[in-house]
Every structure is written in C-alpha cells, then in structure tokens.
Amino acid sequence: MLDFDVAQSRLAAAGKPPSITEACSLNDAYGRVLGQTLFATQDLPPADNSAMDGYALRYADYAPECVLPVQQRCYAGELPEALQAGKTIRLFTGSLMPEGADTVVMQEDTVEADNMLQFRHIPVRGAHVRLRGEDVRAGDQLFAKGTVLGAAQIALLASQGYAEVTVYAPLNIGILTTGDELVPAGQPRSEEQIYNANGPMLAALAQAMGVRVRHVLHAQDTMESLESAFSTLLAECDLVLTVGGVSVGDKDLVKPAIEQLGGTLDLWRVCMKPGKPVALATAQEKTIVCLPGNPVSAFAVFTLLVTPLIRQMQGRSTIMPAVQYGRIVTPDPLYEKREEFLRVQAAHDRAGLPALTPHPQQGSGIMSSLPWATGLARIPPATQVNDGDVVAYYDLQSWLA
Ligand SMILES: Nc1nc2c(c(=O)[nH]1)N[C@H]1C(S)=C(S)[C@@H](COP(=O)(O)OP(=O)(O)OC[C@H]3O[C@@H](n4cnc5c(N)ncnc54)[C@H](O)[C@@H]3O)O[C@H]1N2
Ligand code: MOO
Numbered sequence: 001m002l003d004f005d006v007a008q009s010r011l012a013a014a015g016k017p018p019s020i021t022e023a024c025s026l027n028d029a030y031g032r033v034l035g036q037t038l039f040a041t042q043d044l045p046p047a048d049n050s051a052m053d054g055y056a057l058r059y060a061d062y063a064p065e066c067v068l069p070v071q072q073r074c075y076a077g078e079l080p081e082a083l084q085a086g087k088t089i090r091l092f093t094g095s096l097m098p099e100g101a102d103t104v105v106m107q108e109d110t111v112e113a114d115n116m117l118q119f120r121h122i123p124v125r126g127a128h129v130r131l132r133g134e135d136v137r138a139g140d141q142l143f144a145k146g147t148v149l150g151a152a153q154i155a156l157l158a159s160q161g162y163a164e165v166t167v168y169a170p171l172n173i174g175i176l177t178t179g180d181e182l183v184p185a186g187q188p189r190s191e192e193q194i195y196n197a198n199g200p201m202l203a204a205l206a207q208a209m210g211v212r213v214r215h216v217l218h219a220q221d222t223m224e225s226l227e228s229a230f231s232t233l234l235a236e237c238d239l240v241l242t243v244g245g246v247s248v249g250d251k252d253l254v255k256p257a258i259e260q261l262g263g264t265l266d267l268w269r270v271c272m273k274p275g276k277p278v279a280l281a282t283a284q285e286k287t288i289v290c291l292p293g294n295p296v297s298a299f300a301v302f303t304l305l306v307t308p309l310i311r312q313m314q315g316r317s318t319i320m321p322a323v324q325y326g327r328i329v330t331p332d333p334l335y336e337k338r339e340e341f342l343r344v345q346a347a348h349d350r351a352g353l354p355a356l357t358p359h360p361q362q363g364s365g366i367m368s369s370l371p372w373a374t375g376l377a378r379i380p381p382a383t384q385v386n387d388g389d390v391v392a393y394y395d396l397q398s399w400l401a
Contacts, residue, residue, distance in 0.1 A: 001271040004304075004339045007278065011305050012320075014280055014287050015239070015313035017146075020169040026157055031210035032167035033315045034147045040140045041160050043133035048097040049076075052128040055088040055110060055117055056080075056101035059125040070115045074098070088117050097129055104128035136160075146317030148210070168315040170212040174237030175202045176229050177218045178245040178254060179293065184218070197295050197367060198243045205302050206241075208400055209310055221245065226257035234261070234284045239313060241306065244293025247277045254290055258283050265290070271381060273338040274364035275301040287313075294364035300341050300376065303399050321398040326356040327388050328377055334385040343373035346393060356393055375399075 021035035050056065057068065071087040074080040076094035083089055083100035090112075091097075091104060103123050111118045136142070142160065143153055149165070157165060182196040183189050199216045206213050214237050219225040233240045245254045246267060255265045263283025267290075270278050274297035279290035289306055291298040311319045326346055328334070334342075342362055346354040356377045359369040376399075378392040379385050 001276075001338070002268045004270060004272045007268060007270045007272075008305050008308060008320075011280060011289065012308040012312050014282075015309045017312065017315040018168040018171070021166050022169055023164050024167045025164055026154060026162055029149045029154060029157075029165055029167060030151070032149050032165075032170075033210070034143055034145055034149060034165060035168045035315065036166040037145045038142045038157065038162070038165065040136045040138050040142055041162075042138050044136035044159055045130055045132060045134070048132050049130050050091040050093060050095045050097060050104045050128060051130050052104055052106045053092050054104045054106045054128060055112075056083060056091050056098050056104050057088045057123065058083060058085070058100055059103040059123060061086050062103075062119065062123055064122075066119070068117045070112065070117055072098075102126060102129070144317055146315055148316055170210070171239060171310065171314050172214045172237045173206050173211045173310075174215040174233035174240045175199060175206070175213065175217070176226075176233060176240060176242040177216075178221060178226065178242065180221045180251075182218060198291075198293070198298050201295060201299065202241055202243065202291075202302060205299070205400060206310070209307065210314065211310060221251040221253060223253055223257055223260065226253055227260055230257060230261055230283070234286050238286065239310070240286060240288040241291060241302075242288060243291045243298050246279050246290040247292065255279070255281075258288065263288070270301075270305075271338050272300070272304070273336060273340045275305070275341070276338065278305060292364075295367050296343075296364040296370060299370055303376065303396065304341065304394060307399060321395075321401070323378075324354075324375075324393045324395055325390050326354040326377065326393040327352075328379075328385060328391050329355050329357040330385070330387050333387075334379050335383070336379060337382055339381045340379040341376040341394070342379060343369040344375060344377040344393070345372065346374045346395070353390065354393070356391065 068088045071089050072081050073090040074095050076092050080096050080098035083098040089098045105123045109121045177199045181193055183193045185195050203213045203216050217229045219229040245252045258265045258281045261283050263281055265279050265281035267279045269276050277292045281288040291301045308319045342358040344356040344358050346356055348354045375393050375395040
C-alpha cells in the first residue's frame, strides 16, 4: 500500500502552476491568485494625519491654564493652513496635520468657547498623530506572486490605488461521476437507484477553492458513455476528477476508458481509511484523479490529496495548509491497520489543545457525518491510540479553502 504522505506529495507534484496570467479588476479579484509580486506605490498613510476628532497644536505652545485661539477648522479632505505660533487648528479624524503641529488633543479633553480653546488635561507630546508611512513604506513588498486575494489583501491593494491586478487564469475543472445506480436530484428514483451526491459535492468543494467548474457529467457504466464524457472533459478542462468505478468490481471501466483514449492510469491502494482506491492518470496531457465512490471517501480524498494538487495548479504559494493537533476523545482504544482519518468535532477551551470527538459512525457511506464534522483526526497506522492522546488534526476550514 502507498504511504499517505507519499500519495499526497506525488499528487501535488503531478500539477504545474499556470503559465497564463490575465488582468483582473480589483472589484472582481476576491479568491483569485496573484500572478505577479506587488509592491507599495506610496507611503501609507500618505501624510501625517489626526487619529481623533480634536485640536492640533505645537506641544511647546502649551502651558498650564493657557487658552489658545482656534486658527482654522479643517475637515478630512481639506488642506490645513500652517499652524501659527500659540494657536490651535480644529481637526477631525483623518484631517491632515498642519505644518508646525506635532500633537493632537481629543475634543473630550478640551473646552472650546468663542473660538478659544482650554485644556482639561495636560496634552501628551505627539499623541493621536498617525505618521506618514507608519503602516506601509513606498517600495515595501505587499504580496508575493501566488498569494490568494481575500478581503484583507484587497483592502490593502485598494489603499495603494491598485484598480487592477495580474492574476493567474482560473483553473477549469471537470467532474465525472459514474455508476448505473445513480440518478440526479430532482428526478424520480426507482427502488434500485440512489441519488447522485458526489457530483454536487465535488462541484461545491471545487467552487469553495476558487476553481471554475466547467462540467459535472455523469457516465453510465459502459465504455461508450465513459469515452464520450472523457472526450468533452479532456478537451475543455485543465483537471478532471472522476469518482467511483476504479476499484475491483466487474463494471469498474474508468481505467480501460482512459487507456482507450491513449492515456495511462496508475491505480494506487493508499494506506488511508477512508479513501484506499485512488488513481492518478494522464490522457491528452491532462491530469485525471480518480476518487473512490463512497461519498465520505471521496470527500476525504478530495480534502487531503486533491486540494494540494489544485492549489499547485492554481499557482498558489501555499500548497499544504497547516496541520494542527488535538487530543482524541475515545472511550475505547483505537487501532486500525491503515492510517485512519476520523470525522471529528473539535472543541476549543481556554487552555491547551482542542478535544477531538469522533462521530459515532465512521463508515465510508455515513454522509451525515460530513456536515457534522469540523475536521479529520489522523490516527497513525497499526498503533494503539488511547483517550487523550495527541493526534494530528486537519481542520476543514483551512484544508477546503
Ligand atoms: N472486494 C473489494 N471491494 C471493495 C474494496 C476492495 O478493496 N475490495 N474497496 C472498498 C472501498 S475501501 C471503497 S472506498 C469502494 C470504492 O469503490 P469505487 O471507487 O469503485 O466506487 P463504486 O463501487 O462505484 O461506488 C462505491 C459506493 O459509492 C456509491 N457511489 C458512487 N458514486 C456515487 C455518487 N456519485 N453519489 C452517491 N453515491 C455514490 C456507490 O453506489 C457505492 O455504494 O469500494 C469498496 N469495495
Ligand atoms: O477506501 Mo474506502 O474509502 O475505506 O470505504
């Protein structure tokens, strides 16, 4: 059996970062991957300004009991005059600091009457001034090529005046479900049939990673149906995921169909539970990954083995999200020959590692365990694991992003 970590890195290595970039408006850039390293074009803030609604003064002009005339009222978006000796200028949050002023007092610490200002407290030299460049300096690196653009990155780029960024072309994915027992949701189901859950599940998983889902096709268990679906998918997608039909059953025709199209398929028995039968194939210079048909197995394989490949093909700089740790909660000792990934709920308390409680049903057909789980706890192979032991924890929020 193929070691889990070896399978994970082999799959990631099967993909190449994209070679095509495109311009993208910052307004549409959420979730896109930067195709270019970006630098700050200007200091942030671009000029000294007030952090409070208040008054600007030259600190040296303050003396106990002093009363200073208000020279100007300067709103954010207006240009202040140079501060005259012995005077103050009324400012608002974001107003530029007048030349000559070095300190701001909050309006709550003052009394203004007849354009004269009195102080209720002794000012603090330099207080409430946001200095030019204290946040970002012109020329600083903002984001490296391969960064995924989220709200925080977009905010910083907007603050630098970037209206458009260079991003990698989106990854187009095709999904192929197989099996004569399957019917799509919305159609009548006969006794011997089940609804197709893997198609919509994989499409949603891919979308959550910022992938463009070009096709979700279903093939009957015949060579004709499979070959026809593969022809479309290989022509129009960068990466194809198939699900079901690659284990040892009589109707497992995915491998011969790929070979018929001139491709090759390497069927692995990965040392993981769920998710043992996984195949890596190539045909017409496209990568195909075949996932096991049991929905829970397909979910686990997508999360742990396929997402690093997708990140690689999207051009992201981080391929493997961080693995966390937690303490397993189990009344009885756990033991499994394969590396086991249990669907667990993590409960965080103030101190220490999260407690990881496994779902009571861990079968690879128990779909209700998926929306219940927050992550997967990794139980090492052929090792007894007891209540409270520390195990690796793959958090779904980070692994499926
Ligand atoms: N004799 C053996 N039988 C099986 C083995 C084995 O080693 N020897 N491995 C088992 C394991 S582990 C898994 S995982 C499955 C994988 O089988 P396949 O990848 O070939 O998948 P199928 O047989 O087509 O389907 C498995 C199961 O999942 C249901 N399924 C498939 N597609 C969907 C879908 N789109 N939506 C909902 N459910 C789906 C299908 O009806 C089957 O019940 O093989 C074991 N058997
Ligand atoms: O690989 Mo299977 O996923 O254990 O049911």
